[in-house]
Amino acid sequence: xxxxxxxxxxxxxxxxxxxxxPVASRITERLGGGLVRVVLVLVGLFWLVPxxxxxxxxxxxxxxxxxxxxxxxxxxPSQLTVDSYQKLLENPDITNSLVNTVLITVPATVLVVVIxxxxxxxFAWMEFPGRDWWFLxxxxxLVVPVQVALIPIAELFGNIGLFGTIFGVILFHTGFGLPFAxxxxxxxxxxxxxxxxxxxxxxxxGELRLFARVVMPLGGPAIASLGIFxxxxxxxxxxxALVFTKSGTQPxxxxxxxxxxxxGNNIDVLAPGAFISMVIPLxxxxxxxxxxxxxxMAGAVK
Numbered sequence: 001x002x003x004x005x006x007x008x009x010x011x012x013x014x015x016x017x018x019x020x021x022p023v024a025s026r027i028t029e030r031l032g033g034g035l036v037r038v039v040l041v042l043v044g045l046f047w048l049v050p051x052x053x054x055x056x057x058x059x060x061x062x063x064x065x066x067x068x069x070x071x072x073x074x075x076x077p078s079q080l081t082v083d084s085y086q087k088l089l090e091n092p093d094i095t096n097s098l099v100n101t102v103l104i105t106v107p108a109t110v111l112v113v114v115i116x117x118x119x120x121x122x123f124a125w126m127e128f129p130g131r132d133w134w135f136l137x138x139x140x141x142l143v144v145p146v147q148v149a150l151i152p153i154a155e156l157f158g159n160i161g162l163f164g165t166i167f168g169v170i171l172f173h174t175g176f177g178l179p180f181a182x183x184x185x186x187x188x189x190x191x192x193x194x195x196x197x198x199x200x201x202x203x204x205x206g207e208l209r210l211f212a213r214v215v216m217p218l219g220g221p222a223i224a225s226l227g228i229f230x231x232x233x234x235x236x237x238x239x240x241a242l243v244f245t246k247s248g249t250q251p252x253x254x255x256x257x258x259x260x261x262x263x264g265n266n267i268d269v270l271a272p273g274a275f276i277s278m279v280i281p282l283x284x285x286x287x288x289x290x291x292x293x294x295x296x297m298a299g300a301v302k
Contacts, residue, residue, distance in 0.1 A: 051278060058084055058271040065267055084268045094273050096248070097255030101277075103166050104241075104251055105234045108173040112230045113223055115174070116181025121211050123182065124189040125197060135186065141179040149176075150243050157244065164246040172244060173234045181226050188222035189215055224288050235281045252277045 056070040064072075064079045073079050088094055122128075123135045153172060154163060162168035192215065200210050216223070238253040245254060256273050 051275075051282070054271060054275045054278065056080075057267070058275045060084075060271075062268045065271075084272045088269055088272045088276075091269055093255050093258070094252070094269065097250050097252045098276070100166060100245075100249055101235060101251040101253075104169050104173070105231060108170045108177065108234045109227055109230045111170070111174045112177040112181050113227050116178055116185050116226060117216065117219065117223060118211070119178070119182045120185030120189050121215050123186040124192075125215075126207070135182075138179050138182050142183065146176055146240065150240070154243060163244065164249060166245075166249050169241060169244050169249070169251075172240055173230075173237070177230050177233070180229070184226055185219065185222055188219055192218055228285055228288050231284055232281050235277075 053070045056073050057065060059080045059082065060070065060073065061079070061081060061083065119138075123131060123138075157163040157165075157168045162171070197210060197214065200214050205213065236253065237251075238257065241251045241254045242257070245251065250258070252273065256270060256277065259270055259273070
């Protein structure tokens with residue numbers, strides 16, 4: 001009985017400690033419960049207000065936009081019309097710029113993903129002289145700002161005939177996207193179990209087959225997150241496109257800025273054009289959101 005009582009008595013202080021812990025646990029559970037979810041939903045809706053306003057504005061006539069704010073459409077739904085989108089499709093500057101944006105964004109994204117994946121695999125699993133030093137050199141390029149390279153590369157492209165071309169813009173985005181791509185994918189590929197790669201080599205797989213059949217399928221989340229990063233950066237870029245493009249090769253961001261400069265009240269073209277320019281990267285992000293989060297979390301921490 002004494003030993004039992006002693007054990008019970010010893011358990012009391014621990015119980016007192018444990019009774020203090022559930023207080024924090026209860027607070028955490030309440031904070032992580034319905035109230036926080038409601039707050040997060042409200043924040044998300046507040047974040048979407050500009051997008052909703054832009055969508056509604058793109059479906060209103062210039063006269064209605066001059067008469068009142070976009071929220072008046074909820075009391076007068078007859079304001080909604082697709083005339084602005086029809087006018088947008090009849091504007092060759094905007095339609096050509098959308099095509100140019102696709103021609104710039106897709107190759108720049110594919111090149112960065114493919115080259116970054118090959119380099120990341122090499123830095124993670126292939127032995128060659130100075131591998132770690134080369135990797136440090138590539139990672140150090142992450143700190144180089146884009147603005148520093150604009151004038152030198154513009155002069156270089158001018159000397160070799162690439163200035164003002166779509167191919168020149170693709171090369172610039174590819175070059176500045178590769179350091180982050182190599183860093184992200186190398187860290188992700190390094191987490192692949194060595195035994196799995198050695199088993200594939202014992203089965204007769206060469207480096208290219210090993211990369212295509214084993215590494216690439218396992219690196220899907222990291223590759224998806226990298227593709228989203230690069231796609232959003234290139235699609236929304238204006239600075240590089242403003243410097244390296246000219247009339248006929250301008251993407252949608254520069255074309256919209258030109259419309260603002262030349263036609264200050266051309267809102268019936270600007271609103272639908274801006275909404276299309278915004279909604280495409282948003283759709284890409286939300287479509288691959290899960291892969292984006294898992295890839296970043298896995299590749300950023302080793």
